[in-house]
Amino acid sequence: MGEPPTPQKPIVRVEIPCEGDAKLPEGMEGVLRGENLYRALQSNREDRWRRLVLAYEEDPTDFYCAWRWLNEHPIFYRCHRELHERSLTDDRGILDSCIEVKPVKINPKTARISEDDTKNTKLEFWVEVMPRSIKPEHAISLHDYQRDTGGDTYELAIVEVAREIYAYHGNDRVMLDKEWKQ
Numbered sequence: 001m002g003e004p005p006t007p008q009k010p011i012v013r014v015e016i017p018c019e020g021d022a023k024l025p026e027g028m029e030g031v032l033r034g035e036n037l038y039r040a041l042q043s044n045r046e047d048r049w050r051r052l053v054l055a056y057e058e059d060p061t062d063f064y065c066a067w068r069w070l071n072e073h074p075i076f077y078r079c080h081r082e083l084h085e086r087s088l089t090d091d092r093g094i095l096d097s098c099i100e101v102k103p104v105k106i107n108p109k110t111a112r113i114s115e116d117d118t119k120n121t122k123l124e125f126w127v128e129v130m131p132r133s134i135k136p137e138h139a140i141s142l143h144d145y146q147r148d149t150g151g152d153t154y155e156l157a158i159v160e161v162a163r164e165i166y167a168y169h170g171n172d173r174v175m176l177d178k179e180w181k182q
Contacts, residue, residue, distance in 0.1 A: 066162035
């Protein structure tokens, strides 16, 4: 068995504490690796993210791969009660409105919403990107308006916003954390 494939863009590990002596639940030894529940959850999350990255990078135009990659992207991670693996939410990027998609009618000649509704005849799906701080004390999201985009269909809008996020953030939250100045 050879080396696992290398992602095109690096994956920088998100440092989330997982101290504590929580033991793996009985019967989970075959599902989770290691002796500590939190380290095992972290390891599984990192393995899952690597697989999603590789699938997305293999075909960034595939709606299913783009949606899954976006939904679990580290720029949408957040910890609820404390900065710890046990309170991390890592799979709700699209589902928790970090990626907001709305249908709009625009004027096809200007690609904007006209004040005269009769001129707004073309349907588009507009997307706003709202990354989060991982720290529980920062309950707000940033508006990464430079990644906002859209498409003629929901699927095209998701593929396009994934492309925008990939181009700027890649497969990690390094740029976001610099902007957030944590």
